[in-house]
Every structure is written in C-alpha cells, then in structure tokens.
Amino acid sequence: MIFDLMNVSYSYVGGINALKDISFKVSPGEQISIIGSNGSGKSTLLTILDGLIYPTVGEFYALDNKITEDVFDTIKDNAFRSYFRTRVRLxxxxxxxxxxxxxxxxxxxxxxxxxxxxxxxxxxxxxxxxxxxxxxxxxxxxxxxxxxxxxxxxxxxxxxxxxxxxxxxxxxxxxxxxxxxxxxxxxxxxxxxxxxxxxxxxx
Ligand SMILES: Nc1ncnc2c1ncn2[C@@H]1O[C@H](COP(=O)(O)OP(=O)(O)O)[C@@H](O)[C@H]1O
Ligand SMILES: [Mg+2]
Missing domain, CATH: 3.40.50.300 (P-loop containing nucleotide triphosphate hydrolases)
Known part of the structure; x- marks a missing residue:
C-alpha cells in the first residue's frame, strides 16, 4: 500500500480544524485527484501525505510504515526517513x-x-x-x-x-x-x- 489513512483529522495550532475524519487508501499505480473548494483542506492533506505534518487524530501509513513525528525525527538515525524522502515528492x-x-x-x-x-x-x-x-x-x-x-x-x-x-x-x-x-x-x-x-x- 502506498498510503493508508484511517480516520485522520488535523487541527492547526490555534484550533483551526482543517481535516475531519478522512479515510482512504492509495494502491501502487493508482492516480487520484482531490477536489474541494478553497480552504477545504487539500493542501493540508497533501502536506500530511508528504510527511511534513502529522495527523492530530487517526493513523497514517505510507509505504507500509506508520508515520509519526517520531519516525521523521531528524536527530535519530532512520533509514525509513531517507527512503521515504527519495520515494515521495511534493x-x-x-x-x-x-x-x-x-x-x-x-x-x-x-x-x-x-x-x-x-x-x-x-x-x-x-x-x-x-x-x-x-x-x-x-x-x-x-x-x-x-x-x-x-x-x-x-x-x-x-x-x-x-x-x-x-x-x-x-x-x-x-x-x-x-x-x-x-x-x-x-x-x-x-x-x-x-x-x-x-x-x-x-x-
Ligand atoms: N499554517 C496554517 N495555520 C493555520 N491555519 C491554516 C494553515 N494552513 C491552512 N490553514 C487553514 O486550514 C484550512 C484548510 O486549508 P488548506 O489545507 O490550505 O485548504 P485548501 O488547500 O483546500 O485551500 C483553512 O481553514 C485554512 O485557513
Ligand atoms: Mg491549497
């Protein structure tokens, strides 16, 4: 599985709710479009998919690994982080x-x-x-x-x-x-x- 989101919500600091309860999967070779009006959370969702921010609620898997802040902690030596950064580009x-x-x-x-x-x-x-x-x-x-x-x-x-x-x-x-x-x-x-x-x- 490329991406798997389970009941993902995201709130920015200050309490702005950008995403609420999003679930979907993306399989290898699949192409998807995200459609929504201004402010509906498209950029926020793509930023989560790129591993730049992390769900406030729910679980996000990318390339079969659970993505958390800990996984992308830049201080720790982490082979998955380098792998993810070369494979996924925003x-x-x-x-x-x-x-x-x-x-x-x-x-x-x-x-x-x-x-x-x-x-x-x-x-x-x-x-x-x-x-x-x-x-x-x-x-x-x-x-x-x-x-x-x-x-x-x-x-x-x-x-x-x-x-x-x-x-x-x-x-x-x-x-x-x-x-x-x-x-x-x-x-x-x-x-x-x-x-x-x-x-x-x-x-
Ligand atoms: N850095 C931020 N800090 C606080 N609120 C933000 C930030 N970025 C976006 N938002 C808010 O989150 C919501 C979703 O925004 P965004 O993901 O940019 O939507 P879209 O890309 O669909 O236009 C909006 O209400 C927006 O104002
Ligand atoms: Mg946008």
Missing part, C-alpha cells in the same frame, strides 16, 4: 517556496547532484526531464523571471529529476490563464506517458 501550491537557483538548469540539477551520480549522468537526467516536461528552452533562464505556469513546470521537473515513485501535486493547473493550465496539463501528460508508473495524487 510539488507545493506556491512555486516560489521551491525555487532558489540562478538558472532553471541548476534548479533541476540540484536534487540529482545530491545522489550518487556522475556529472555526465546528472546532465543527461536534467536534459531528459526538461524534454519530458517541454521546458528545454527555459534551460538558462532565471526561475524568478518565469511566468506562474513556467515556474510550476520547473517545480514539477525538479521533483521528477529525483526519480520519485510517488508524486504529490498541489493545484498543478491552477495558475491563471489558459496557456498556463495548458502547460501544466502538458507536463502531467508528459509524466504519464513517460513510461514510468508514477503514483500521483493531485489537488
């Missing part, structure tokens, strides 16, 4: 929190450079991912000068360059303008047709 709703490099190429290369790859392998992987998403022409641009939809596609590419199994996308097609949603659609279709059997959950 593209945030706000692209600006994810982008920090001087060029799109370096942005996408950042993740693979942390893996055990040669510089040549990193370059090949970055070029492949850019081709797949359709952003090769943005290679030397500064991420901060891109349009909302272009930024979103670069964020999707940075995540894919790490070769995850589970892709979490928070409102990937929500950037205003028809050309932006068309670009994000193209990126998602590129991923789906790439031959890799991603699990992907998007809101």
């Amino acid at each position: 593209v945030f709703q706000n692209s600006d929190v994810q982008l920090f490099s001087p060029t799109v190429f370096e942005e996408i290369a950042f993740g693979p450079l942390q893996l055990n790859l040669t510089p040549e392998e990193v370059k090949t992987r970055v070029l492949e991912v850019m081709e797949m998403i359709g952003i090769t022409k943005l290679k030397d641009r500064s991420p901060h000068t891109l349009s909302g939809g272009e930024k979103k596609n670069v964020c999707i590419a940075t995540v894919l360059a790490n070769d995850p199994d589970v892709l979490l996308l928070d409102e990937p097609t929500a950037e205003p303008g028809p050309e932006n949603s068309a670009m994000a659609d193209k990126a998602i279709t590129g991923v789906r047709d790439s031959g890799k059997n991603y699990n992907y959950c998007h809101s």
Whole structure:
C-alpha cells in the first residue's frame, strides 16, 4: 500500500480544524485527484501525505510504515526517513517556496547532484526531464523571471529529476490563464506517458 489513512483529522495550532475524519487508501499505480473548494483542506492533506505534518487524530501509513513525528525525527538515525524522502515528492501550491537557483538548469540539477551520480549522468537526467516536461528552452533562464505556469513546470521537473515513485501535486493547473493550465496539463501528460508508473495524487 502506498498510503493508508484511517480516520485522520488535523487541527492547526490555534484550533483551526482543517481535516475531519478522512479515510482512504492509495494502491501502487493508482492516480487520484482531490477536489474541494478553497480552504477545504487539500493542501493540508497533501502536506500530511508528504510527511511534513502529522495527523492530530487517526493513523497514517505510507509505504507500509506508520508515520509519526517520531519516525521523521531528524536527530535519530532512520533509514525509513531517507527512503521515504527519495520515494515521495511534493510539488507545493506556491512555486516560489521551491525555487532558489540562478538558472532553471541548476534548479533541476540540484536534487540529482545530491545522489550518487556522475556529472555526465546528472546532465543527461536534467536534459531528459526538461524534454519530458517541454521546458528545454527555459534551460538558462532565471526561475524568478518565469511566468506562474513556467515556474510550476520547473517545480514539477525538479521533483521528477529525483526519480520519485510517488508524486504529490498541489493545484498543478491552477495558475491563471489558459496557456498556463495548458502547460501544466502538458507536463502531467508528459509524466504519464513517460513510461514510468508514477503514483500521483493531485489537488
Ligand atoms: N499554517 C496554517 N495555520 C493555520 N491555519 C491554516 C494553515 N494552513 C491552512 N490553514 C487553514 O486550514 C484550512 C484548510 O486549508 P488548506 O489545507 O490550505 O485548504 P485548501 O488547500 O483546500 O485551500 C483553512 O481553514 C485554512 O485557513
Ligand atoms: Mg491549497
């Protein structure tokens, strides 16, 4: 099982109830969409699925392990945490929190450079991912000068360059303008047709 949520509720500090009694499972190869109005808890749910926050009530299993704050405690040596972080990747709703490099190429290369790859392998992987998403022409641009939809596609590419199994996308097609949603659609279709059997959950 990729994800298994049992009666999950989540309240932010201050008592804002963002999720109430959510239960569902995601099996390998399954693709799911989360639909709901603004403020209904979609981002909160994806943040739980990415192991960044933990249910206040209920149980959350990911990759067949129970996820608790203790499991992701950064002080302790924990093989599952590193495994989970390489397998599950979230593209945030706000692209600006994810982008920090001087060029799109370096942005996408950042993740693979942390893996055990040669510089040549990193370059090949970055070029492949850019081709797949359709952003090769943005290679030397500064991420901060891109349009909302272009930024979103670069964020999707940075995540894919790490070769995850589970892709979490928070409102990937929500950037205003028809050309932006068309670009994000193209990126998602590129991923789906790439031959890799991603699990992907998007809101
Ligand atoms: N960091 C936070 N602190 C306090 N309340 C929050 C925080 N983030 C979201 N919320 C609240 O939690 C609820 C769900 O928000 P969110 O998960 O962002 O919904 P969606 O993504 O569906 O728009 C909303 O009422 C929102 O105001
Ligand atoms: Mg949201």
